Amino acid sequence: MTETPINLNKVRKIRARAANKAQADLNSVAFGRTKAERTELERETSRMARDLDGKAMQTPPTGANQGTKKT
16 A cells, blocks of 8 residues: 545536536536626617617607697
8 A cells, every 4th residue: 555545525526516616617608607798788788778869859848838728
């Protein structure tokens, strides 16, 4: 028996890291966008909302278009 002993705690930790990394890769494919993609989408959404608000028609207050004609 000339082999050196194996530290089982290190082996468990290495396996756990590999499993976590594999799960993270699966999650990033299933759900993920890069931070740059999320930021770009948020910026574009904000710009579109701003443009839409600027193009909205302003409605007169209620009763402003009613004549003063008495019947």
